Amino acid sequence: MCGIAGRILTAPGKVGADLVDLMDAQEHRGADSTGFAVYGLPRETGYVLRGMGFDKSRQESDLSEFEAVLREHGGSFLSDPEILTDQNRHYCFRMEISDPANLQALVADADELADRIEIQSCGRSLEIIKDIGGAEVVAEKHGVQDMIGTHGLGHARLATESSVLPNASHPFWARPFSDVAIVHNGQITDYFTWRDKLTRMGYRFLTENDSELIAVWVSDQMKAGLTMEQALKKSITSIDGVFTYMIATPNGIGFAKDRFALKPLVVVNRSGDLAAATEEQAVRRVMTEECDVINYDGPSLTGIWSIGNWSLAA
């Protein structure tokens, strides 16, 4: 059992604060860790990288090694990396970098350092923040309440299929596709089958979390030419398990539900001002006026909510 949420605003605003409210209301579904994917105002050049290092005593050497890799790919820091530490051994970072010659090649080489530091999001507008603890704890540590943006995702994790580790928290970035993030409630039962296939295609997985697989699987289908709507529909019959997941891009949020209708999704959509969550009580935290709630309770459902142009594909 986990809790997931999505939020779309009609104009850029405090989407971070709303995501914190949505996840705080669902903390009982999983307090092992909490994460947020926030889509800020997109930049024309450069990327924001978010991630974590696993030993703060090696922070300086880790970041020097990463900077060397970045320079090999023609990129550089646009400002000093921001570092967050606390009593935990791991530390978190946020970097603004210039465009490398080839982003995917940079990510591949940076992943060679994955036993020390791990890039957890890369985007012109996407920033993934995730850590151990409940919504308020993670939000306060990382300043999520003050993040401005257009839309985003949230996740409260009850660890089942992999360990309680900060890097096994959601959301997951669809490595190496920039600006794609996913949150997932469920279990993928053919995880190792698909992971093996995708690994042989050249994709790299940094955790044993089945949600990381869905992010890459959907992105790979879109790379192969499917629209997001087609990829979401295909996932229902191609991926085995019980799941409801939401996947976000700079253009909006899509969702898919499995064939067995076991994982809930509740949505309020007021002319593009949209909140989606596992539980109705969460959406009512941000939709305080009385409003109609849509329950996507049925099996095999998909949908896409676009920024400023909402449509349902199911």
Added chain:
Amino acid sequence: MTKVAEKMDKIVIEVGKRHIREVNRDIMAACATGRPIRVVDTLSRHNLAVGLPDNVDITFEGSVGYYCGGLNTGANISIERNCGWAVGEGMAKGHITVGGYAGMSCGAAMIGGTIHVKGDAGPRVGVAMKGGNIVIEGKIGYQSGFMAHSGRIIALGGAGESCADALWEGEVWVAEEVDSLGVDVDVIEPTAEEVAEVDAILDPLGLVDSSRNWRKMVSGQRLWYFESRDASAWLMI
């Protein structure tokens, strides 16, 4: 508003962000007075009014979350808008009315009483129920009636996929289209006496309509004593 305030002859209880255990204690205390109860600011919170006793009249203003009215032993519970999963789960007696939509597993494992939903209902209505009646004015969702041991599910709208899957002795009555049947289900023509029994359930709700074309679903009984060594029997269904 105070947490528990008296308003006319009703006792008004506010939910808001209070701990549900505290709210339920207030509800149980109000039940002991014998006066009607109105619960406000419900915010779709879970586990409200579980295990209520007989001779209680309680109304929820707004929507409620999961398990509202579970283990009911005789209370008359009214939810003005929607409810989440498993409203009335395990109830033995009493009446629950839902003004809007009911989430998954409405009336799961109930053994008596009546649940009346004025809107649609999600998947698995009456899953594993062992008695009582569930009346849905709209459409019932995927796999409704799954493994219902006894009791009736009556849908005045249609039914979703895999309807009445693996029924035992429960019955699923549907007045409109059924998207697909589950395994081991027979659709039979109800007798006039059986229709009269259903009308007797619908009559107090003001829902009798003699023009309905009922589809009554019962177990085909081909899997009741299924022998796993005879897998071909399963494949024939």
